[in-house]
Amino acid sequence: VERLRLTRKLNMNIFLAQLIESTNDTWGVDLFEVDALSNHRPLTHVALHLFKQRNILKQFQIRELTFFKFISAIEAKYRNNPYHNNIHATDVLQASHHMLNFSVFKNVFTELEVFAALFAAAVHDVDHPGVTNQYLINTNSDLAILYNDESVLENHHVTLAFQTLSTEGCDVLSTLNRKQHQMFRKMVISVVLATDMSKHIQHIGHLKTMVEIRRLSSSASSIIDPENAEDKLQILQSLVHCSDLSNPLKPLNLYLQWTDRIMEEFFRQGDLEKSLNLEVSPLCDRENSNICKSQMGFIDYVVHPLWEIWSRLTQPDCQPIMDILESNRVWIASQVLTEDDKHDG
Numbered sequence: 001v002e003r004l005r006l007t008r009k010l011n012m013n014i015f016l017a018q019l020i021e022s023t024n025d026t027w028g029v030d031l032f033e034v035d036a037l038s039n040h041r042p043l044t045h046v047a048l049h050l051f052k053q054r055n056i057l058k059q060f061q062i063r064e065l066t067f068f069k070f071i072s073a074i075e076a077k078y079r080n081n082p083y084h085n086n087i088h089a090t091d092v093l094q095a096s097h098h099m100l101n102f103s104v105f106k107n108v109f110t111e112l113e114v115f116a117a118l119f120a121a122a123v124h125d126v127d128h129p130g131v132t133n134q135y136l137i138n139t140n141s142d143l144a145i146l147y148n149d150e151s152v153l154e155n156h157h158v159t160l161a162f163q164t165l166s167t168e169g170c171d172v173l174s175t176l177n178r179k180q181h182q183m184f185r186k187m188v189i190s191v192v193l194a195t196d197m198s199k200h201i202q203h204i205g206h207l208k209t210m211v212e213i214r215r216l217s218s219s220a221s222s223i224i225d226p227e228n229a230e231d232k233l234q235i236l237q238s239l240v241h242c243s244d245l246s247n248p249l250k251p252l253n254l255y256l257q258w259t260d261r262i263m264e265e266f267f268r269q270g271d272l273e274k275s276l277n278l279e280v281s282p283l284c285d286r287e288n289s290n291i292c293k294s295q296m297g298f299i300d301y302v303v304h305p306l307w308e309i310w311s312r313l314t315q316p317d318c319q320p321i322m323d324i325l326e327s328n329r330v331w332i333a334s335q336v337l338t339e340d341d342k343h344d345g
């Protein structure tokens, strides 16, 4: 029996190593599987792997143990929400890593910009309480008071991330010089704050402008001017925001798990609102929801408008991912019909 147990443990570790290796260049890695095989530490495993694969630790002389302590401390501060948890952070980190490899970004970003973008993705929802900004504002929460109702959650995530650096042995920025540290901090703050859904429309506007300029400027070569720090920062903000809203562009079995999770998180908020005699927020009433219809709306009015312009900026590498969105939408639409029947039934 002992030999069988050890053999199974060995096979699990080999399978885990293969899954983690696939995060280098695969869109749609099953991070739920990585979570199960890594004793619920997917963020630490994947972040350590990707930062080493990108040679970030060597470039900035960051000790592996320091990075391990920092990312473990961050992972421990993610709550076990159905959706906004450490697996979601790993998902956004890995999607951001994948899209930074798009050919249109070749020789565009500095190592510090890549470090800042992936760091921001890893920490972008840390200590998320599983309720929306509006709920925190409506309930006069300490966080809303602290941040004056402005990007309450996002301010909290980035503040907690930088506070974690001063935990014993966790300062992954200690080897950066003053200028690097100042630039890194500015980029991480702006990328995490840009994940606030209230900035969604602004992302689309900036991307449209950038694509228009690309279309008009004859230089069909690389459209992104590596000298323009402001444009590059806006692109990194949109890259992480797109990764944050990438569930409908993942293989269907993963997309459906994320949908179940976000709905359960919204429904728990609705339960809280009911118990507090507050008006139940949209999409949060478990007694009265049409999951497929709300996903159709999410895709048509939130996800597709963003990704359509993003794919134009990053063509042709985004096309396979856009194809997944299209096929998922067709499947959801087919379910709306059967879901209606169920309700009619």
Ligand SMILES: COc1ccc(/C=N/OCC(=O)N2C[C@@H](C)O[C@@H](C)C2)cc1OC1CCCC1
Binding pocket: 132, 197, 245, 247, 248, 255, 258, 259, 262, 263, 266, 283, 294, 295, 298, 302
């Ligand atoms: C797979 O589905 C989802 C994945 C991710 C998200 C994340 N959204 O952003 C964070 C968030 O909490 N909000 C605030 C809320 C008031 O409005 C939200 C559109 C954005 C939402 C998803 O579906 C929602 C939207 C339609 C049905 C449920």
Ligand SMILES: [Zn+2]
Binding pocket: 088, 092, 124, 125, 195, 244
């Ligand atoms: Zn997020």
